[in-house]
Amino acid sequence: MTTRFISYTQNLQILSFFRDMFYHLGKTFSRFSTEGKIGICGVSLIILIAVFAPLLSGYPPEKITGKSLEPPSAAHLLGTDELGMDIWAQICYGARMSIFIGLAVACIAGLGGGALGILAGYLGGAADQLLMRTVDVLMALPSFPLLVVISAFMGPSIANVIVILVFFSWAKPARISRSQTLSIKSNTYITAARNFGAGPCYLVRRHILPEVLPILFVLIISITSYAIIAETGLAFLGLGDPTSKSWGMMLHYATGFRSIYFTPFWQWWLLPPLFALIFLLLCLAFISRDLEQVLDPRLRKNGGA
Amino acid sequence: MNEKDRHAIIFRFVLTLLVILALNFFLPRMMPGDPFSTTSSDVQGEDIVVMTEEQREYYISYYGLDRPLPEQFLVYLSNLVQGDLGQSIYYKMPVIQVILLHLPWTILIVLCATALSTVAGVLLGTLSARNRKHGSDRLMMTGLIGFAEIPSFLLGLIILLIFGVYLRLFPLAGAVTPFAHYTSVLDQAGDIAYHAFLPVLTLSLAQLTGVYLLTRNTLITVSTKDYIRTARAKGLGEKTVWTRHALRNALLPVVTRTGFMIGMLMGGAILVESVFSYPGIGSTLRSAVVGRDYPLIQGILLVVAVSILLCNLIVDRVYARLDPRAAD
Numbered sequence: 001m002t003t004r005f006i007s008y009t010q011n012l013q014i015l016s017f018f019r020d021m022f023y024h025l026g027k028t029f030s031r032f033s034t035e036g037k038i039g040i041c042g043v044s045l046i047i048l049i050a051v052f053a054p055l056l057s058g059y060p061p062e063k064i065t066g067k068s069l070e071p072p073s074a075a076h077l078l079g080t081d082e083l084g085m086d087i088w089a090q091i092c093y094g095a096r097m098s099i100f101i102g103l104a105v106a107c108i109a110g111l112g113g114g115a116l117g118i119l120a121g122y123l124g125g126a127a128d129q130l131l132m133r134t135v136d137v138l139m140a141l142p143s144f145p146l147l148v149v150i151s152a153f154m155g156p157s158i159a160n161v162i163v164i165l166v167f168f169s170w171a172k173p174a175r176i177s178r179s180q181t182l183s184i185k186s187n188t189y190i191t192a193a194r195n196f197g198a199g200p201c202y203l204v205r206r207h208i209l210p211e212v213l214p215i216l217f218v219l220i221i222s223i224t225s226y227a228i229i230a231e232t233g234l235a236f237l238g239l240g241d242p243t244s245k246s247w248g249m250m251l252h253y254a255t256g257f258r259s260i261y262f263t264p265f266w267q268w269w270l271l272p273p274l275f276a277l278i279f280l281l282l283c284l285a286f287i288s289r290d291l292e293q294v295l296d297p298r299l300r301k302n303g304g305a
Numbered sequence: 306m307n308e309k310d311r312h313a314i315i316f317r318f319v320l321t322l323l324v325i326l327a328l329n330f331f332l333p334r335m336m337p338g339d340p341f342s343t344t345s346s347d348v349q350g351e352d353i354v355v356m357t358e359e360q361r362e363y364y365i366s367y368y369g370l371d372r373p374l375p376e377q378f379l380v381y382l383s384n385l386v387q388g389d390l391g392q393s394i395y396y397k398m399p400v401i402q403v404i405l406l407h408l409p410w411t412i413l414i415v416l417c418a419t420a421l422s423t424v425a426g427v428l429l430g431t432l433s434a435r436n437r438k439h440g441s442d443r444l445m446m447t448g449l450i451g452f453a454e455i456p457s458f459l460l461g462l463i464i465l466l467i468f469g470v471y472l473r474l475f476p477l478a479g480a481v482t483p484f485a486h487y488t489s490v491l492d493q494a495g496d497i498a499y500h501a502f503l504p505v506l507t508l509s510l511a512q513l514t515g516v517y518l519l520t521r522n523t524l525i526t527v528s529t530k531d532y533i534r535t536a537r538a539k540g541l542g543e544k545t546v547w548t549r550h551a552l553r554n555a556l557l558p559v560v561t562r563t564g565f566m567i568g569m570l571m572g573g574a575i576l577v578e579s580v581f582s583y584p585g586i587g588s589t590l591r592s593a594v595v596g597r598d599y600p601l602i603q604g605i606l607l608v609v610a611v612s613i614l615l616c617n618l619i620v621d622r623v624y625a626r627l628d629p630r631a632a633d
Contacts, residue, residue, distance in 0.1 A: 035447075133320075140321045142613040144572040146328065149606040152594055153332045229456045233576050236458065238595050251462070255580070261470045261477050274462055278455055285454035 032290045039286030046280055050095040057089035061245045065089075072268050079268035081250075082257060090245045091272050097246035098228050098280065101158065105165040105227035110220035113170030114177040118208060121181030122200065131174065138171040147230060151239045158241050161234060165227045173219045177212045184208055221288040225281050232277060247273040314621050318614060325610045329603050330381050334374075390607065391600035395593065400604035404586060408608065410480050411578065411585030414501055415570045418508035423563050425509065426516025431552060433517070434524035446521075453514035458576035461507040465580060468503060475503050478582035504574075504581045511573060512566050519562055523555040557627060564620030568613035575609070 078087040120131040235248025250273040390400035487493040578587030593601040
């Protein structure tokens with residue numbers, strides 16, 4: 001009897017947790033501007049395409065399923081490329097690539113950099129100095145030329161691209177979460193909590209994280225678009241993973257095709273990845289702009305830290 | 306800017322430069338394999354050079370690879386100071402010459418784009434700040450912010466497709482018409498401008514929003530200041546108030562921004578040049594990447610990175626000169 005009762009209350013708790021979550025999500029969503037709503041819908045659409053790529057594409061992206069350079073038709077929605085691979089299938093699977101690389105880089109760099117920043121801000125002293133000097137140098141480095149050289153030497157693979165992009169993007173979240181931690185730490189309620197015997201873990205979890213996480217979340221979205229742009233740029237230069245069909249690689253192959261501009265091929269080979277990329281980046285930008293205002297009104301005042 | 310700040314800026318510059326040099330030096334040495342196996346397997350067809358152990362040792366000592374790494378690094382630095390960046394594999398000539406051949410084109414479009422986007426950004430920003438209670442300001446702001454989110458090389462592709470491919474108004478590639486005979490210098494300049502137009506337009510559009518927003522925001526801040534009210538109270542015309550009193554003070558951050566912009570444009574030019582097949586160092590970098598011409602890739606990185614760093618350093622110094630408040 002008691003066990004059933006407990007599980008019943010647990011169910012209720014879980015239910016109310018989800019209800020609260022949806023309530024908050026709905027409330028947050030309604031606070032977005034029209035552009036922000038478009039952005040959320042657009043990104044969700046692309047994520048759905050990425051998740052259900054095998055169902056939506058109709059063809060495997062790396063198999064030759066038609067004649068070379070067929071124009072769009074009922075069989076091939078967006079036509080085929082020079083090897084006869086379906087372009088709509090490549091777009092679907094390319095969405096996976098862009099979303100995966102973007103999110104992986106952003107989460108590792110955002111959360112990792114954020115954790116380092118909080119640690120440095122909380123500890124202070126030599127660790128803090130060391131981290132801040134490293135961040136200074138990293139932020140002064142011209143990132144794109146270095147990206148090109150490092151990935152040229154490390155060889156094209158998705159893991160390498162992610163590692164390099166993380167290396168170049170953790171500095172900003174680290175710096176911002178450090179300065180936030182420092183300003184929170186100087187508050188009197190932290191001293192009060194400490195006098196009541198609060199340990200470092202409790203202080204970070206209860207007081208620092210809730211303040212820093214929203215800002216990190218906004219940063220994660222902007223790092224996502226940075227990573228997608230950088231991956232596309234590298235792939236466009238020919239430094240992407242040659243076995244992957246990312247949107248950047250599609251641009252690389254299409255623009256590398258001889259006399260593409262003198263034939264009608266660009267209309268179905270070059271335009272789809274181009275529009276897909278621009279659509280995704282615009283949606284992400286709309287979201288991050290709105291999130292800055294919804295989650296943290298102070299960012300608006302300071303003009304973005 | 307006090308003495309301490311200046312030292313900190315120069316210290317950071319030197320440190321960043323050292324990091325770039327060290328990356329450039331250690332990356333190739335961290336790679337698996339050694340330079341001799343790649344050189345020999347690069348030879349196509351039958352005459353594959355197989356080195357004997359003696360030859361290998363000779364070359365290793367010839368290139369100084371048997372000496373300790375710090376010593377090699379010093380040799381590398383002294384070569385750099387003398388302008389020796391190594392030999393390009395593809396062009397079969399010194400890297401520095403390849404770069405000097407292509408750099409002027411990049412400098413040309415970067416400077417033009419800087420000038421164009423600064424002038425246009427300041428004009429639009431002033432216009433927007435003056436009409437900030439009208440709908441035209443909001444429209445302009447939303448439009449320009451949207452533009453800024455498209456990375457420059459994707460924007461370049463769209464511009465190329467519209468003006469070069471669809472409308473056929475501008476050339477698709479190159480910096481000059483091949484095999485052209487010019488009747489005058491003016492004719493030649495016209496041809497260069499005609500070819501540079503689309504890349505410059507792309508780079509300017511990519512930077513326009515930053516200048517525009519900066520001008521608009523500083524102007525709006527400045528326009529609430531007391532001395533603007535004083536100027537109006539003195540009976541000065543609206544035009545004088547805006548140009549002499551407001552804009553002059555608002556331009557200071559724009560100057561700083563222009564310096565940083567040159568640096569950013571150097572980076573952005575790499576991809577934009579590849580889009581337009583414009584023969585600057587960006588396109589050279591793309592072909593070097595495709596041809597795996599590592600010495601050339603490294604040389605280009607060094608030139609681009611150092612020029613970006615130098616621009617930022619100069620900006621810091623110029624700002625101190627321009628703003629008397631920063632100087633003390």
